[in-house]
Structures are given as structure tokens and as C-alpha cells.
Amino acid sequence: MKVLVAAEDSGSLKDISFPFGTNTSIQQSAQPTITTFASAGRSSYVQRMIIAKLKSGKEYICIARKGGIIQLYDINPPHALFVEWKDMMHPPDDAFVGLEYVEGKLSSCTATGKLVMRDLHSISDSTNHYYTLLGEPINAFRVHPNQPNVVAYGGKERELEVSVIDNLYRREPDSNADSESDQSSSWCIAATPTGRALSRRKLWKAKNVKNDELDLRVPVWISDIRFLDVNRDSTSDFKLVVSTRFGHVRVYETKYSRKPIVNVEVGDHPLIALSPYTSDTEIIYCDTNSTTARFNVINGRKGGHYSGAAGSILCLDSFFPDQESVSSTISTSDDSNSRESSRQSSMARTASGDVPLLATGGLDRFLRVYNLQTRELVAKVFVGTKLSAVCIVDGSSTVPSEPLSERESDEEDDRVTTDGGRKRRKALKTEDEDDEEDSVADEDASKKGRKKRVRLHDEEASDDDDEDDIDDVWNLLDVEGDEPRIKKEEDEDKVASSSSAHESVAQSSRRRRKRGPRAESSR
Amino acid sequence: MPSRKTKGKKKSAPSAPVPKDALNNVKNKIKRENLLYAAKKVHNVSKHKARKERLKMEEADQQLKEERLANNIPSTIERMRVYDETVDAAIEGEDEFEEYFKNKTAPKVLITTSKFARAQAYELSDQLINIIPGSEFVKRGHKFSMKEIAKFCINRDYTDLIVISEDKKVVNGLTFVHLPAGPTMFFTLSSLRMPKQISGHGRATSHVPELILNNFSTRLGMTVGRLFQSLFPQTPEFVGRQVVTLHNQRDFIFFRRHRYLFKETERVGLQELGPQFTLRLRRVQRGIADEMEWEHRPEMDKEKKKFHL
Numbered sequence: 001m002k003v004l005v006a007a008e009d010s011g012s013l014k015d016i017s018f019p020f021g022t023n024t025s026i027q028q029s030a031q032p033t034i035t036t037f038a039s040a041g042r043s044s045y046v047q048r049m050i051i052a053k054l055k056s057g058k059e060y061i062c063i064a065r066k067g068g069i070i071q072l073y074d075i076n077p078p079h080a081l082f083v084e085w086k087d088m089m090h091p092p093d094d095a096f097v098g099l100e101y102v103e104g105k106l107s108s109c110t111a112t113g114k115l116v117m118r119d120l121h122s123i124s125d126s127t128n129h130y131y132t133l134l135g136e137p138i139n140a141f142r143v144h145p146n147q148p149n150v151v152a153y154g155g156k157e158r159e160l161e162v163s164v165i166d167n168l169y170r171r172e173p174d175s176n177a178d179s180e181s182d183q184s185s186s187w188c189i190a191a192t193p194t195g196r197a198l199s200r201r202k203l204w205k206a207k208n209v210k211n212d213e214l215d216l217r218v219p220v221w222i223s224d225i226r227f228l229d230v231n232r233d234s235t236s237d238f239k240l241v242v243s244t245r246f247g248h249v250r251v252y253e254t255k256y257s258r259k260p261i262v263n264v265e266v267g268d269h270p271l272i273a274l275s276p277y278t279s280d281t282e283i284i285y286c287d288t289n290s291t292t293a294r295f296n297v298i299n300g301r302k303g304g305h306y307s308g309a310a311g312s313i314l315c316l317d318s319f320f321p322d323q324e325s326v327s328s329t330i331s332t333s334d335d336s337n338s339r340e341s342s343r344q345s346s347m348a349r350t351a352s353g354d355v356p357l358l359a360t361g362g363l364d365r366f367l368r369v370y371n372l373q374t375r376e377l378v379a380k381v382f383v384g385t386k387l388s389a390v391c392i393v394d395g396s397s398t399v400p401s402e403p404l405s406e407r408e409s410d411e412e413d414d415r416v417t418t419d420g421g422r423k424r425r426k427a428l429k430t431e432d433e434d435d436e437e438d439s440v441a442d443e444d445a446s447k448k449g450r451k452k453r454v455r456l457h458d459e460e461a462s463d464d465d466d467e468d469d470i471d472d473v474w475n476l477l478d479v480e481g482d483e484p485r486i487k488k489e490e491d492e493d494k495v496a497s498s499s500s501a502h503e504s505v506a507q508s509s510r511r512r513r514k515r516g517p518r519a520e521s522s523r
Numbered sequence: 524m525p526s527r528k529t530k531g532k533k534k535s536a537p538s539a540p541v542p543k544d545a546l547n548n549v550k551n552k553i554k555r556e557n558l559l560y561a562a563k564k565v566h567n568v569s570k571h572k573a574r575k576e577r578l579k580m581e582e583a584d585q586q587l588k589e590e591r592l593a594n595n596i597p598s599t600i601e602r603m604r605v606y607d608e609t610v611d612a613a614i615e616g617e618d619e620f621e622e623y624f625k626n627k628t629a630p631k632v633l634i635t636t637s638k639f640a641r642a643q644a645y646e647l648s649d650q651l652i653n654i655i656p657g658s659e660f661v662k663r664g665h666k667f668s669m670k671e672i673a674k675f676c677i678n679r680d681y682t683d684l685i686v687i688s689e690d691k692k693v694v695n696g697l698t699f700v701h702l703p704a705g706p707t708m709f710f711t712l713s714s715l716r717m718p719k720q721i722s723g724h725g726r727a728t729s730h731v732p733e734l735i736l737n738n739f740s741t742r743l744g745m746t747v748g749r750l751f752q753s754l755f756p757q758t759p760e761f762v763g764r765q766v767v768t769l770h771n772q773r774d775f776i777f778f779r780r781h782r783y784l785f786k787e788t789e790r791v792g793l794q795e796l797g798p799q800f801t802l803r804l805r806r807v808q809r810g811i812a813d814e815m816e817w818e819h820r821p822e823m824d825k826e827k828k829k830f831h832l
Contacts, residue, residue, distance in 0.1 A: 009615055009616030025606070026606070272814075288814040289818070311815055312809070314814070365609070382612070384612055
């Protein structure tokens, strides 16, 4: 598997490849390959990191650094810098509290409340930079995983708010058909007469919980937000879960109430981050005291712990193996039939191949990867620096750099992982079958709450076994890496228009990544 | 206990070491003891003889001694230490102590106690002021929390804050807060001996001491070592011939202070200045007591061969 981590001490990114079962604490076990890149020093360390998959199939590492810098790196080695935006107005002590990529729109939000939205499908367009001020302080920010115009945010003494961005709208289906040739998103932002501002409309605001038994006001300090039940058809009702610095997990259903429908104090220590679970009934949380655990949002019970961490966990990332064999594009995401079919097929996929994973990183300088469902430690890697962000790129059990041509026969097609078309270890077969049962049971339990994992593009719908092509693709990627094109201007968006070669490469590339709520978070 | 020496007749001691089991058949306890005593004596005499002979041989041939020392490796718990990948790992990037090491900023340390402290805490603070150059003591009031005190210290450009914890008239802990951005480390303190209690102790001078940090090998250990380092000015005054030692062995950190003395060209004499105490790391927190970086848990003591520093 392959995991990207952000090193806080050196401000760099690390690309870590290792097979399942890696444990650097055991000398005899498999050891990881760690490549460090994008070093920028502790003064501009990476605060948020996500992977953005463009409609063209090209994937980028999006990072938000301390000091107001947002960068896009190529996900493939040698990880060339693609674009950089620097906000000169960024106060020196400001921090990014959210970086989200939904349907072509890269949204970043700072602690002082500056929300900036950029369209990655038209980077060349200098007017694709839109912003709005949410007001300070903000400690948590999240964009709805299917609706880029819906944002949720909250902070210290700042109740959870859900806002809609009015001038970001879904393009009509007919107009979309016209523009299918270009790679632009089905969502577009209309400029307002006042300029490149996002017109924000407050949709819903939470109310504080009742006073405690001493009739004292319960303080508010939201540390992370996640949308639940993201596939519901409504554009006005949402289910959200928040964690607080006072140890609460709260679940809100905007349709029913402004107060939480579930409010549980899970521990004495401040909670830091939330991460999605395979079903919508549960959520993963971590606190400042090295606890990472599951929480059931239906009955408010704490689940099992992901144990092993010696220090506080700062970042979580859930990874779900590719769920759809039938791909669906965003433009058809309204179609409930396709969603149903994708859900059906997702069960089959999970059963046949990878397991859902959870990566954790924090102050103890270890990267730990767990099986999300069984909570077993899958891998443990000493990174050497504190980790501020983590992202699983490839969840296969083997090292992704293994040459593809090693595949001997087609007899076990379903055992070939979708990520990078790697072959799974046969040894894991029995384990997988166990996991299959688990996951099926899980799915039964949460049929309604199942998240839809939609892919942005359907180039690889017919997923043939043309490994030779892939080899060529890898070669091409090596040769035709984009040159970094950097400009630093205040609030100006810069572009490196992707070359046609690149697009073709990306289209035939079979790296696939689950789209949906992604966890990457830091303090 | 009966006297081992038999009065009157002197028994002839066996000339060769007696196997332990051989004595089990002797039913009389006193006799059995006497036999054992005799056997031990023989053993000791033969051991000393062998040593003398070995010394003679080794004086003749230096290489023999080197060989013996190379082969004679005592099996200690440290030698059986569980593999730790963080031992001697290079420090990557910068940490909170970068300012001290890069700019050689002079430390400015504030020492205080826990609330409502008793005599021993003040005695130790007196010693610490003596040990750490550029430190000053402020009596702890009951108004402010440690976080608030740390904030006040940052405003006054202190680089470190040390809080002596005392409970039931006994000093039991030390908290070090590196300022302005942490980390915070809490140690339990035991086996405190004040200079008065150390026989033949010397009187310390106000020179900047030299610092010896032993065995801080893991990544966590290096952080702890760097914390201690950052308490002292980087240029010691060698004229004072004073050394502060922090020796880590099996995660216990032993604090000692000595003055060295050149008696002749070959030998160095040591005079202990005191105090002595032992520290054990319990907690490392980021910032001023914020997120936990590392915490000692009771189950860590189960594995005797695993060391964290």
C-alpha cells in the first residue's frame, strides 16, 4: 500500500510504500520505502492535505501550508509541483482549518474565516478564484461531499452553521451535454456584480445544548465536522456529526431540530478529528490523549478502540476500496437507479478485494494503519517526524511499486486490486473472506445510511486487464512530468494547462480512488 | 546465627571446591554450614590466586587483557534491550529547541513550586537556582494556574519554567516547560539527597557547569536530552571544574553534580557537590500541557527489556 504523510518538523511530504504486515519495530518484518519531497521547513508545514482527482482522471496532492500557501503536487513520482497559490493577505498566525475537494472545486478555509473556492478544471481561468468571509474564529470546516455549494463550519464559541453558496450551482443537463467535450465540472460559479465573491446564504444554525445539571452554560468549541447520510436527495436537510474540544460528539439532523439529536461526552480529553466509517451508523474520533475509537451515532455508544498510539493522534484518514464496478458520473448522480446498482456492486467488490483501512498519525512519530472493521493493526511505520496530515493513496496489501507484468495468469481476475491493478497476495484470501462476512453484515445494518461512492469520471468503466497498457502509462508518466509552473501573486490563480499527452495518460491510467468524504485533518 | 568458626579443633579444609549437592547429605545443620564456609573459602582463595596469575600474565602480554575484556560481556538487561528503530535516529527537521541551538540564546529560567509547598520544595528550589545559571525563584501564589504562569513567563522572555511538585512534605515531581511553544515534560522525582546528607560533599561555586548527558538514545530520549541541554548556557566555565551529570539507565535519569580535581597527570579526583535525585519521565506534552506526545502507562513496565529513552 501507499500512504502520503505530511511531516510537521520538516514541512515536507513523505511517500511511504509498504506491504501489509510492515512493522518497523520488528527488525525481521518488511520495511517501508520512504521518499521525502516538497520540503519547506517547519515554518510552513502542511496543515491540511487531500487528494483531488480531476475529471480528466489526473490526480493531485493538494496541500495547504502554514503561511497561506496552497500547492498542487503530482501524485506520481517524482511528485512535481504543479501549481502554487499564495495568499499575501494571510495573517502570519492564521491557519488552514479546512481543505476540501468536491466535484472540481477546491475549497480552503482559514481560522480567520476566509473561504476560498477554486475550480481545478479551469485552472487556466484567472477568474476562477472566489472567496467569502465566514467570520472568525473557525476551527472546523467541511464541504458536503456531494454538493460543493453546501458548507458547514464552526469553532470556539461558534455554533455549527450550514451555509449555501448561491452563485455556485449545478449546470443544467442539456448545457452539460454541450460541454462534455471539455473537462469542466458540472458545477459552475457565476461571478457576482461585486466581483469574485461567493454569495453565501445561511441555511441553518445549531443551538447550544441545554445547561448542565448545575445550570451552567455548556461551552462551545467545535473541532471537526462530518456530513452523514450524504446521498439523501435533499438540498436543504443534512445530517451532521461534530466533535468538540470538550469531549462531546454531537449529531445534528437539520430537518428536526437545531439542537443535537445525539449528544454524548465520549471522554475527558478534547477531541481532535473525525473520520468516516464504512457505514453511516458509526464515526471514528480521536482525542488528545492517544485514543482513537468508533462511535455509534444512532445509539450514542462508544465502539472499539484502535489501540497502539503512544501520543496524541492528529490526523485520521479512512480508506474504502473501490466500491463500484459500474461507474457513475456526477451528472447522473440524481439517478437513484444507478445509485442502487452501484451499492449492490460495491458489496461484491468489497468482498472480492481490499479491506477498508484507517491511517492514523500524530505526535508519536508513527504512522499506523488499521483494518477499519476488525481494528487490527495492519502496518506500523516509524516516520521520524510528527505527522500533521495523512492520506492513503493505495490500499492494496502489497507494495504498489511492484511491476505489473508479474501477474502470471488471469485465473484470479477478481483478486486483482483495482488500485493500480496490483495482484493481491493469496495468503490474504482467507482473511478477506472473513472481512467479507463482516462487511456484508455491516451493509445490511446500514442499507439506508450507505454512502454512495461516486467516481468523477467513467473512463475506466470497462475495466479490462490490459496490463501492458498500464506499463506504458507508467513510463509515460515518468517521461512527461509536468513542469512546475509557479507564480506568486496575491489572490491570483495560476495555471499550468495540462498537456494533451497528460490527459490521455490519465485517462488510461487505472489508478482509482474512492470519492467521498475524506479525512485529513490536523489540530 | 551460629558462629561459622568452630572453636577448638581446626578442621582441615577441603583442598578443592566442593559441589553444592555434596553438602545436602550432611544432616547436621552446624556441620553443614561449616563445610559450606570452608568450601567458600577455598573457592575465594582459588579465585584470588587465579586473578593474581592472570594479572601477571597480562602485564607481560597486553593483548591478553584486551582479548579478555572483549570476550567478557556481562549479560545485563540493557544488553538484552528490545530492538527500537528510533535509537540514534537522525533528528529530522526542526523542533521547539531549535532557537536555543541555532541562535545560542541564553536560557532564562523561572523556578517555582506547586501550590502551598512545604520546606523541602524550597530547599530543592534553592539547590536548583544554584545549579542552573540564569535561573530565579518566584514563590508560588495560589491565584494562577501553570498555564497562566507560563503565559506570564513568555511575556517576560523566560525560556523555561520549572515547577517543583511537593506532596505530604516530600518533593515528588518536576515539571519542565520549555517556552514559548513547549514541550512540557513531567518527571517523578525520587531518592532525593540534599548535599548535607552526602558525606564529604563540596561547596558549589557559581560557575557555569559542564553538562554530561548519558544514554539518551531514542527519539524521545533525544527530546528529553535537548530539554536538559537547553536549561544550561552553551559555554561552560571550565575554571569552575563543575559537572552536572544526567545519566539515563533503564529509563531512570540520575542527577549528580561533581567537582573534578586533577591530583596528578594520570588520576582525576571527584568531589560530589550534590544534590542527588532520580527522575523518571511520565509525560511529554506538546505546547504548554496540551496534546499528549508520550505518556508512561503502567503496562509499559511489564516489558522489562523495553526502554523508551
